[in-house]
Amino acid sequence: MTDAPVRQGSLREHNLGLVLRQVASAGRPPSRADIAAATSLTRATVSALVDDLIEGGLLTEVDPAPRAGAGRPAAGLVLSAAGPAGLGLEINVDYLSACVVDLAGSVRHQEVRHADQRPRDPAQVWAEVAELAASARARVEQEGLLLAGAAVAVPGLVTADGLVRLAPNLGWRDVAVPSSLAGVAVTVDNEANLAALSELHASASASQHSFLYVSGEIGIGAGIVLNGALFRGARGWSGELGHVAVHPDGPTCRCGAHGCLEQYAGQEAILRAAGAASLDDLRSRAEAGDPAAGEALAAAGTALGVTIAGVINLLDVEAVVLGGAYAPLARWLHPGVAGEIGQRVLTAAWSPVPVRPSLLGGDAAVVGAAGSVVRAIRDHPARWLAASTRHG
Amino acid sequence: MTDAPVRQGSLREHNLGLVLRQVASAGRPPSRADIAAATSLTRATVSALVDDLIEGGLLTEVDPAPRAGAGRPAAGLVLSAAGPAGLGLEINVDYLSACVVDLAGSVRHQEVRHADQRPRDPAQVWAEVAELAASARARVEQEGLLLAGAAVAVPGLVTADGLVRLAPNLGWRDVAVPSSLAGVAVTVDNEANLAALSELHASASASQHSFLYVSGEIGIGAGIVLNGALFRGARGWSGELGHVAVHPDGPTCRCGAHGCLEQYAGQEAILRAAGAASLDDLRSRAEAGDPAAGEALAAAGTALGVTIAGVINLLDVEAVVLGGAYAPLARWLHPGVAGEIGQRVLTAAWSPVPVRPSLLGGDAAVVGAAGSVVRAIRDHPARWLAASTRHG
The missing domain is CATH 3.30.420.40 (ATPase, nucleotide binding domain)
Structure with a gap:
């Protein structure tokens, strides 16, 4: 509840954004008339705004799709590919x-x-x-x-x-x-924040208003999306999932604490346990059914699952996304993660939380x-x- | 960024709230003229709104404080104590x-x-x-x-x-x-959500825009305040801190999982470890320097600290509030909680997170x-x- 008066802002600024986002979200290139209809702005206002956006290199006109019936079809508008x-x-x-x-x-x-x-x-x-x-x-x-x-x-x-x-x-x-x-x-x-944002915008499903994006690199980070927006924390330092304790008396982490998640599910821990030289090597071994690779990935999945289950109990997020180097390994990590969620999340029995690999894989960040x-x-x-x- | 037009709403509805909150937040009972000055509403509008609020039993007029200078001082307004x-x-x-x-x-x-x-x-x-x-x-x-x-x-x-x-x-x-x-x-x-809200409104310090309220009863719950508001989660089920794992292979919890925080820092676990009959008994023994009571509280503080440190790494909250039955025990729990935060939170060295007992104690909920x-x-x-x- 704010008592501040509503800020007027610049109407043109607001409307330029409105027109641009209308083009961005349209299923097929909309005409000026389509935009006017969708935004309730006048045809003349839309035309002036579109001209400015074309001149500024943000929109381009494309040939209309041929259609049946009378009249010349209007040109469609798309976001510029040369702006x-x-x-x-x-x-x-x-x-x-x-x-x-x-x-x-x-x-x-x-x-x-x-x-x-x-x-x-x-x-x-x-x-x-x-x-x-x-x-x-x-x-x-x-x-x-x-x-x-x-x-x-x-x-x-x-x-x-x-x-x-x-x-x-x-x-x-x-x-x-x-x-x-x-x-x-x-x-x-x-990097995990940027990857989570990229996942948020790449995901067509508006149903996933909240999710935990787990980025598995040498370190492990998380991007936390709540209410459809990235949650950064009071000072911008949220998401340090790799330093949440799995076994409080476990091995010493690079951060100085004991038993952090990175010691169980970081890339180096997995490669060492699997006896693999690289992620590609690990994946080939896992695909070939190598028991050490399988066990190393299962153990990492379990450690990830214990930690992620804690996050779900705490934040009640709707989904978990395995990103970074975890995306191509998700097939082997999934059973451990899903199993721990099923056992540990209080609401899991009647409201399961899906776990899926990142849409953008290792490039998300x-x-x-x-x-x-x-x-x-x-x-x-x-x-x-x-x-x-x-x-x- | 929303593309919806600004909703007009009822001006009177908005202004009634504005006047009421002005009275609620004023240091001393404001006059109608004070409210007009503070809200930029006209004196006549304020008077009409104040009359409605008095008639509805929400405001009361009180005698003005005597003051020096000419003129009869105006009556002050306070929230009604009989409404x-x-x-x-x-x-x-x-x-x-x-x-x-x-x-x-x-x-x-x-x-x-x-x-x-x-x-x-x-x-x-x-x-x-x-x-x-x-x-x-x-x-x-x-x-x-x-x-x-x-x-x-x-x-x-x-x-x-x-x-x-x-x-x-x-x-x-x-x-x-x-x-x-x-x-x-x-x-x-x-109960932890309501207690956290109560703590949020009781706390005069606007600097604590985000905190973790930990409610220690037989179970352990948390109320999570982010950006100055209670965070409820996607389905309203956030804050199940008691079921975050401390030792994943630990004793079985009432929820069916292993090693949940409640098994280490729930009231029953603390009383059992201390050999105490009740919370009052536990506190008397701790005050008398009984070693079993001291050790039981220290162990509970450590388990709480491991879990809370994980929450801070994840959410970057500015403060931790120990509430419910933890409030009167905070003196003995504090060293363990603060110690684990200091060791485990990545940012603790340059940005410490204070831990304090709830202002309202066990009545907060x-x-x-x-x-x-x-x-x-x-x-x-x-x-x-x-x-x-x-x-x-």
């Missing part, structure tokens, strides 16, 4: 990656470089990230796309002013993030980072139009 | 209680009956609750208060349509709640239940005025 695009970058413990997503959400470029980042200095890592960013920019500008901004996903805690406060598995503490890369402004966020840039434009097109007029 | 009141009722495993709170939030009546409810049939329990309700009504009507509604706190999961779906420690499953008691309509809610009735009137006074006109 602004978002650059996503990811720093993880054993790889760096880049990805560009256009306004329609399509991935237009992607590059991954596998290498252990732990022995490297943060400055070396940022230098290689800058290379990835520059090469992404060069590549997509050939296709007529314009980079609008960049977002970096990191496996750790970030502050509101763009510092990596702590990334235990990288060994980073208080590492600054470059203010620009490839000539565009940079924001930074936790970097795609989510790129997507966060274009979503900002889709949510506030007036800002983009104003900036492109100033610079253009 | 509508809320009836709170609590069913817990080892007691029943009733409480009446007036519009200003003062407790005007309270009664507790200690007895184990587990051997009894739900119908017997409801019959005694009805007695408590009738006696509360008779008592407060003598003081000119009018019961506006009742809310019942139960140690279990409730549904939106007012059914106790499951209360494991009472042995209740799908128990219906009477639609009225003592002649007023009844709502039902989880029943006071919160009564308070929920009067808060509904304070939030929507127009509804109350309309109903009292119809009936009065």
Whole structure:
């Protein structure tokens, strides 16, 4: 209950967003008349707004689908495939990656470089990230796309002013993030948060208003979606699922505590227990029915399940998504996770909670980072139009 | 981001609430002119609204404080101490209680009956609750208060349509709640949720926008406050902290799972470990320095701390409140809880999370239940005025 007066805001700003989202959510390219009908704005207002959005590179007209009956069909509108695009970058413990997503959400470029980042200095890592960013920019500008901004996903805690406060598995503490890369402004966020956002927007089902996204990399993070939005916590540090205790007296974790989930279900723990050299090796062995691989994955699934069941008892979320490296392993992790949920969640008997692999697999975080840039434009097109007029 | 047009609503309804809350939050009784100045409403509008609120029994005029200078000081306004009141009722495993709170939030009546409810049939329990309700009504009507509604706190999961779906420690499953008691309509809610709400409204500090309220009774529940509001979960079943695993292979819980927190920090587990007959006995022994009592409380504090540290890693809440029977024991539980938080929470080193006893102690749930009735009137006074006109 707020006693503040309703803020007027700019009507044009509001309506630009309304028209753009109408195009984005339409099943087939809508005409100006379709948008006017759907939004209750006048035909003339819609036409003026659409002209501005076309001029700003956010919408494109396409040929109408032929149809029966009298009259020339009106041109349809789609989100521009040659307008602004978002650059996503990811720093993880054993790889760096880049990805560009256009306004329609399509991935237009992607590059991954596998290498252990732990022995490297943060400055070396940022230098290689800058290379990835520059090469992404060069590549997509050939296709007529314009980079609008960049977002970096990191496996750790970030502050509101763009510092990596702590990334235990990288060994980073208080590492600054470059203010620009490839000539565009940079924001930074936790990789599990960005992956969860990407899952939220990729999921067509509006029924999943709340879910726990579990990101399994060298570390384990979670993105918590409640009431249809990412829950970040009081200081932005929610989701440290990897440091929830499974066995309080268990082995020492990299964070200094005992028996954290990462010690049972982190990638390194699983590979060690399975005697596997890599995730690909683990998966091949599991597919071939190797008992050590099967047991290692079952044990990880059980540990994950104990922890996830606690989260469901606490938060009453509707679904669990296994993401990151867990997505391709979900087939073997699922029995342990589902079994523990069934036994431990008080409401499971009459209200089961489904567990499914991520729709985007291991790319969710970097795609989510790129997507966060274009979503900002889709949510506030007036800002983009104003900036492109100033610079253009 | 919503595309819905701004809903107009009733201006009078909005302004009645605005005036009422202005009186409720004022440091000293404000005059009509003070309210007009604070709300930017005209003096005439404020006067008309105040007259309606006085006639409906929600506000009372009080003599102004004498002051220096010229002119007769204006009468001040306070929330009525002889208007509508809320009836709170609590069913817990080892007691029943009733409480009446007036519009200003003062407790005007309270009664507790200690007895184990587990051997009894739900119908017997409801019959005694009805007695408590009738006696509360008779008592407060003598003081000119009018019961506006009742809310019942139960140690279990409730549904939106007012059914106790499951209360494991009472042995209740799908128990219906009477639609009225003592002649007023009844709502039902989880006891930890109501206690957390009561803590939220009792806490003057607006800095605690998020906290975990832990209710220690025979069972252990939690009320989760995020962004200044109670978080209920997708189906209203959040906060089942007592069934989060501490040692996944531990003793069997009443819920059927192994190693739940209740098995380590529930009242019965603590009393058994201490060899104490009751909570009062336990506290006396702890105060006298009895080693068994001290060790039992320390072990419970550690188990609570392991679980609470997991919640902080997950949700990044700003504070922890020990409530219910934990409030008077907080002195002995605190070292274990704070110690585990310090060791296990990733951000604890630079951003400590305070742990404190509940402001309302063991009464928080029943006071919160009564308070929920009067808060509904304070939030929507127009509804109350309309109903009292119809009936009065």
